[in-house]
Amino acid sequence: MIFFNRNLQRLFLGALFLTFFLPSGAFCSTPDPTEQLKPFLEKLVAELKTDEFKQDTSCHQCKRIVDLASEHFDFYEMSRRVMGKQWRTLSTEQKDKFVSLFTKLLQYAYIGKVEDYVDKKIEFKGQRVKGKRAEVKTLLVDTDKTIPVSYIMLLKDDKWMAYDIVVENVSLVRNYMEQIRSILRSKKFPGLITQLEKKIKTLEEQKNKKHANAGQQASSVPSAESSETHKL
Amino acid sequence: MVSLRGLRIVLLSLLLLTAGWVLPAVSMAAPDQKTVDFLDDDFYENEPDIVDVGDPLESFNRAMFEFNDIAFTWVFNPVATGYSYVIPADIRGSVDNFFSNLQEPLRFINTLLQGRFSDSGAVLTRFVINTIGGVGGLGDPAGRGLGYPRIDATLGETLEVWGVHDGFYLVVPFFGPTTVRDFSGNLVEVYAMSAYYNWTDGWEETAAIYLFEKQNKLSLHLGEYEEMKQLSFDPYVAVRNGYFQHRKQKRDHSVRSYDN
Numbered sequence: 001m002i003f004f005n006r007n008l009q010r011l012f013l014g015a016l017f018l019t020f021f022l023p024s025g026a027f028c029s030t031p032d033p034t035e036q037l038k039p040f041l042e043k044l045v046a047e048l049k050t051d052e053f054k055q056d057t058s059c060h061q062c063k064r065i066v067d068l069a070s071e072h073f074d075f076y077e078m079s080r081r082v083m084g085k086q087w088r089t090l091s092t093e094q095k096d097k098f099v100s101l102f103t104k105l106l107q108y109a110y111i112g113k114v115e116d117y118v119d120k121k122i123e124f125k126g127q128r129v130k131g132k133r134a135e136v137k138t139l140l141v142d143t144d145k146t147i148p149v150s151y152i153m154l155l156k157d158d159k160w161m162a163y164d165i166v167v168e169n170v171s172l173v174r175n176y177m178e179q180i181r182s183i184l185r186s187k188k189f190p191g192l193i194t195q196l197e198k199k200i201k202t203l204e205e206q207k208n209k210k211h212a213n214a215g216q217q218a219s220s221v222p223s224a225e226s227s228e229t230h231k232l
Numbered sequence: 233m234v235s236l237r238g239l240r241i242v243l244l245s246l247l248l249l250t251a252g253w254v255l256p257a258v259s260m261a262a263p264d265q266k267t268v269d270f271l272d273d274d275f276y277e278n279e280p281d282i283v284d285v286g287d288p289l290e291s292f293n294r295a296m297f298e299f300n301d302i303a304f305t306w307v308f309n310p311v312a313t314g315y316s317y318v319i320p321a322d323i324r325g326s327v328d329n330f331f332s333n334l335q336e337p338l339r340f341i342n343t344l345l346q347g348r349f350s351d352s353g354a355v356l357t358r359f360v361i362n363t364i365g366g367v368g369g370l371g372d373p374a375g376r377g378l379g380y381p382r383i384d385a386t387l388g389e390t391l392e393v394w395g396v397h398d399g400f401y402l403v404v405p406f407f408g409p410t411t412v413r414d415f416s417g418n419l420v421e422v423y424a425m426s427a428y429y430n431w432t433d434g435w436e437e438t439a440a441i442y443l444f445e446k447q448n449k450l451s452l453h454l455g456e457y458e459e460m461k462q463l464s465f466d467p468y469v470a471v472r473n474g475y476f477q478h479r480k481q482k483r484d485h486s487v488r489s490y491d492n
Contacts, residue, residue, distance in 0.1 A: 109463045133271040143321045145452050152270045166270060169481035170474045178473040179466045199465045206462070 033134040033153055033160045034127050040072045045117050062207070066107045073110065074161035075103040077154065081163060082176040086184060094189060101196045102176075108203040109172075110165075134160060285411055285476065287401040296403040297468050303406065304457065312450040319451070326370040327448045332382065333362050333369025334428060338421055342385035346393045348485060351383050358383070384482050387421050388414030392483070401472060409475040 047065060079102040080087055090098065117140065125137040125148075132155040140147040152164035152171075164173040183192045287293060316324065336359035343352040361374040374380040391413050392398075399412030410418065422442070429438045464470035 105463075128271065130271045135270055150270065164270065168478060170477045171270065174477060175464070175470055175473045179464055179469045182466060182469045195465050203462070 030129065030155065031158055031160065032127075033129065033136050033151075034124055036160045037072065037136050037151060037153070037162075038124060041117075041122060044068055045122075048118050062107075062111060065111055069107065069110060072153075072160065072162055073106075074154065074156070074163045075099075075106055077161065077163040078106055078173055079103060081173050082180055084177050084181070086180075090189070097193060098196075101193065101200065104200050105196060105203070108200070108207065111207075135166075285398040285401050287472065289400060289402065293401065293403040294468055296405055297471070299405055300403065300408060301461075301467075308447065308450060309454070309457075312447050313454060315447065316451040316454060321452075324448055324451050327445075328452060329362070329366065329372045330369045331445045331448075333359065333366070335421075335425065336362075338387075338424060339383060339385040342387060342390045343383065345390045346385060348385070351385065351485070354380050355383050355385070386414070387417030389417075389483050391417055409471055414479075 044065070047068060076099055079099040082102065083090070083098065087095070119142075121141040123139040123141055125139055127134055127136045134153045134155070136151045136153065138149050138151070140149050147168055148166075149168075150166040151162045152166065153160040153162045155161075164171055166172070180192060183195060187195070336355055340352055340355045340359065343349070343355055358374040358380045361378065361380070362369050362372055365371070365373045372382075375382055388411075396413050398414070402410050402412055402415055404410055404415060407415070407418075426438055429441060432438050432441075460470060460474065461467045
C-alpha cells in the first residue's frame with residue numbers, strides 16, 4: 001500500500017514537472033485554472049473591503065457580490081451534485097425550486113466565507129488538471145492559523161467554474177449531500193424545502209443584524225477602532 | 233493512587249475488549265481504503281455509503297452532541313475567546329507546539345506499528361530538532377524551515393491498519409465525535425501520556441492539563457464551529473460527515489497535507 005502510494009506520488013510529481021516545464025501551448029490550449037481563479041478571488045476580496053460594502057446596512061451590495069461570485073462559481077452544478085442520486089427522481093419544478101433555494105443558501109455560505117478572507121492572505125499552492133476538471137489548492141493564512149482551501153473546478157467554454165470547495169479536507173458538497181440525504185429520508189422533499197427556507201430566513205436575519213451593527217459602528221466610532229471591531 | 237491507575241487499566245481493557253467483540257458485528261462495511269480524488273465523479277455520484285461507519289446510537293449521540301454544544305457555547309468558547317484576547321497568537325501557537333512535541337514519541341511508535349518507516353524517521357527527526365532547536369518543543373523549526381511537517385499517527389489508525397473495525401460512531405461528552413475504536417485508542421494514549429505527568433498529585437491535575445491543552449487548541453480555531461453550525465441545516469449530520477471526511481484525508485498518506 002505504502003509503496004504503491006509512493007509510486008503514485010512520483011508519478012504525480014513527474015506529471016507536475018511535465019506540466020510546468022514543457023511549453024504548455026505545444027500540445028493543448030486549456031486555460032490555466034489558477035490564472036483564472038487568482039484575479040477573480042482578488043476582485044471579490046477587494047469588493048468586500050470597500051467602505052460601501054462595510055457600511056451597507058441592508059445588504060444591498062450582497063446582490064453585487066453574488067453576481068460577481070457567479071462568474072466563477074457554478075451554483076447550479078453544486079445544487080445538482082448535493083442531490084446525488086436523488087436528482088434524477090425530481091420533477092422539473094422540484095429541481096428549479098431546489099436549485100433556487102440551495103443557491104441562495106450557498107451564496108450566504110460563500111459571502112460569509114469570503115468576508116473572512118478580508119484580513120487574511122491567500123497563498124496559491126499549485127493545481128492539478130485532469131481533463132476538464134481541476135483542483136486549485138490554496139492556503140488561507142491568518143496570524144494564528146492556516147486553513148487549506150481547495151477549489152474544485154469544471155471547464156465550461158474556456159472558463160473554469162468551481163463546483164465544490166474543500167475546506168480543511170472537508171468537501172462542502174459532500175457534507176451538504178449527507179445532510180440532505182438524512183432529511184429526505186425522514187421528511188421527504190417538501191420537508192427539505194421547508195427546512196431550507198427556514199435556514200435561509202435565519203441567515204438573512206443574522207446578516208441584516210450584523211450589517212446594521214457594522215454600519216452603526218462605522219458611523220459612530222473613529223475608523224481605526226471600527227476596523228478593529230470588524231475583525232473581532 | 234495505585235488502585236486508581238489499576239482501575240483505569242481495567243476500564244481500558246474492558247473497553248477494548250468490548251470494542252473488539254462488538255465491532256465486527258456492528259460495522260457496516262470494511263473501511264474503504266480507496267483514496268479520495270475530488271476530480272473523480274465517483275466521489276460525488278456513487279454515494280458509496282457516505283457513512284462507512286454506522287451510527288446505531290444516533291439518539292444517544294444526538295443528546296451528547298447537544299450537551300457538547302451547550303458546554304461549548306457557554307463555557308469553552310467564552311473561556312477560549314477571553315484567553316485569546318489576553319495571550320497573543322504566537323504564544324498560543326508555541327503552547328500548541330509544546331504539547332504536540334510531547335506526543336511525538338507516541339507518534340513514532342504508531343508510525344512504526346503502521347509500517348510507515350520513513351514517517352517514523354521524520355517524526356524522530358522532528359522530535360530531536362524541535363526539542364533541542366525549538367527550546368523544548370515551543371518552536372517548530374523542523375516544520376517551518378527544514379521541511380519536516382507535522383505527521384499524524386494515532387493508535388486509532390494503528391488499530392485500523394491492523395484490521396480492527398471502527399465499531400460505530402460515538403459522540404463523547406467534552407471530547408466530541410469519534411468511533412469506538414478511535415476513542416479506545418485515544419484513552420490508551422492519554423494513559424501513556426500521563427507518564428509525563430508523574431509529578432502531579434492526582435488525576436485532577438492531569439485533567440486540568442488536558443483541559444488547558446484543549447482550550448489552547450480551541451483558541452487557535454475560534455469561530456470555525458459556529459460557522460459550520462450556522463451554515464448547515466442538520467449540524468449533527470454535518471459534524472459527523474465532516475469528522476469522517478477529515479479523518480479519511482488525514483490518514484491518506486500518499487498526499488502530504490499542510491494543515492494541522
